[in-house]
Amino acid sequence: MSNVIDASGILAISTRLQRLADQLRKDGQLIYKAHGIEFEPKWFPVIYTLQQKGQLSVMEIAVEIGYTHPSTISLLKELEKEKLIRSKKDKQDERKRLLSLTEKGEELIQQMKPVWKRMQQALTSLLHTENNLMAAIHEVEQQMEQKGFFERERGL
Amino acid sequence: MSNVIDASGILAISTRLQRLADQLRKDGQLIYKAHGIEFEPKWFPVIYTLQQKGQLSVMEIAVEIGYTHPSTISLLKELEKEKLIRSKKDKQDERKRLLSLTEKGEELIQQMKPVWKRMQQALTSLLHTENNLMAAIHEVEQQMEQKGFFERERGL
DNA sequence: TAAAACTACGTAGTTAACTACATAAATACA
DNA sequence: TGTATTTATGTAGTTAACTACGTAGTTTTA
Numbered sequence: 001m002s003n004v005i006d007a008s009g010i011l012a013i014s015t016r017l018q019r020l021a022d023q024l025r026k027d028g029q030l031i032y033k034a035h036g037i038e039f040e041p042k043w044f045p046v047i048y049t050l051q052q053k054g055q056l057s058v059m060e061i062a063v064e065i066g067y068t069h070p071s072t073i074s075l076l077k078e079l080e081k082e083k084l085i086r087s088k089k090d091k092q093d094e095r096k097r098l099l100s101l102t103e104k105g106e107e108l109i110q111q112m113k114p115v116w117k118r119m120q121q122a123l124t125s126l127l128h129t130e131n132n133l134m135a136a137i138h139e140v141e142q143q144m145e146q147k148g149f150f151e152r153e154r155g156l
Numbered sequence: 157m158s159n160v161i162d163a164s165g166i167l168a169i170s171t172r173l174q175r176l177a178d179q180l181r182k183d184g185q186l187i188y189k190a191h192g193i194e195f196e197p198k199w200f201p202v203i204y205t206l207q208q209k210g211q212l213s214v215m216e217i218a219v220e221i222g223y224t225h226p227s228t229i230s231l232l233k234e235l236e237k238e239k240l241i242r243s244k245k246d247k248q249d250e251r252k253r254l255l256s257l258t259e260k261g262e263e264l265i266q267q268m269k270p271v272w273k274r275m276q277q278a279l280t281s282l283l284h285t286e287n288n289l290m291a292a293i294h295e296v297e298q299q300m301e302q303k304g305f306f307e308r309e310r311g312l
Numbered sequence: 313t314a315a316a317a318c319t320a321c322g323t324a325g326t327t328a329a330c331t332a333c334a335t336a337a338a339t340a341c342a
Numbered sequence: 343t344g345t346a347t348t349t350a351t352g353t354a355g356t357t358a359a360c361t362a363c364g365t366a367g368t369t370t371t372a
Contacts, residue, residue: 010279011272012201014180016293018329019222020300021173025358026330027305028170034310042358045168059320066175071359073322095320095367116167122308123166129295134165136292137172139285144176149183152278154190174359181328182360198328215350227329229352251337251350 028119035115038082039108046075050085050101051109057096084108184275191271194238195264202231206241206257207265213252240264 028041045065050056056064062072076099079085084105090096101109127133147155184197201221206212212220218228232255235241240261246252257265283289303311 010276010290014177017173017177021170024170024305030306031309118309118312120166121312122305125308126299126305127296131287131292131295133292133296136287136289139287140283140289143282149180149278149282150186152281153187153274156274156277
């Protein structure tokens with residue numbers, strides 16, 4: 001890591017967060033591939049949510065995973081193309097599209113579960129430092145909810 | 157303890173890092189705008205580096221800010237378009253392009269310095285939680301350098 | 313009960329990073 | 343000294359999120 005960024009420290013934080021996120025996602029891709037599983041890390045939140053909750057609409061999924069709905073729609077498109085999920089119109093509300101896992105999706109999840117467990121172990125070893133990154137993110141997310149960066153600067 | 161439910165948080169970590177990075181960058185944009193300064197947060201590492209080191213080549217900047225050279229080139233293009241930096245050929249090595257701040261660039265930096273200080277304060281208040289995010293990132297970056305996520309999973 | 317407002321979903325285009333590939337200049341080496 | 347390798351820069355295309363805007367149902371309200 002470079003001298004200057006270290007020196008300028010906190011102001012380059014978003015840059016560093018982004019780079020870390022990127023590296024983790026790419027390693028995630030490699031791990032799935034190494035296990036012969038065709039799955040993208042970015043699909044995880046959707047697939048995981050659908051397994052937990054069963055049938056959900058586009059907006060329900062978007063809210064659940066914390067993405068905007070256009071981002072969610074593009075993920076759903078990919079997953080439908082892979083035949084891991086399917087959709088049908090809601091009879092009660094014709095605007096809604098209800099998504100659920102296919103057989104293939106359910107099977108893939110079973111196949112991925114042991115890999116997820118190993119990933120979790122690897123991540124735990126990686127992140128278990130003096131200042132716990134997961135906890136820190138959670139805390140900062142809560143701080144942001146109360147009062148964002150912009151409001152804090154303005155209120156100085 | 158280590159079932160799939162617990163895995164959900166940590167496996168979606170890259171997603172959460174990315175979102176946090178995004179929010180901070182956007183608030184950074186708003187803060188510059190609120191102070192009437194035409195400056196993008198993503199320009200910060202380049203500008204800061206040039207101020208510290210004076211004249212540098214494209215690759216020297218890329219290494220210093222920790223980006224790939226194509227990413228760096230596109231940042232440099234924007235900054236040249238804004239006339240905040242200029243470039244000239246290196247007489248010793250005709251492949252190289254030497255970048256430096258313009259007068260306008262130097263002036264803008266002076267104008268931004270107090271804003272940077274306020275941002276630093278606001279970020280400090282935001283990030284100073286029980287588990288310090290800056291410290292956690294730094295620690296995880298070091299862990300990754302020693303042994304990445306991929307190697308850790310493979311070595312289990 | 314018709315108009316207004318809201319909600320759900322979709323599309324188009326943007327952004328800020330990346331990888332892969334290409335070219336030209338400098339350096340190493342047989 | 344000429345060829346091979348390395349280095350510096352540049353271009354094209356990709357990715358994974360976003361915002362802005364549009365349309366079609368649903369609900370509220372005057």
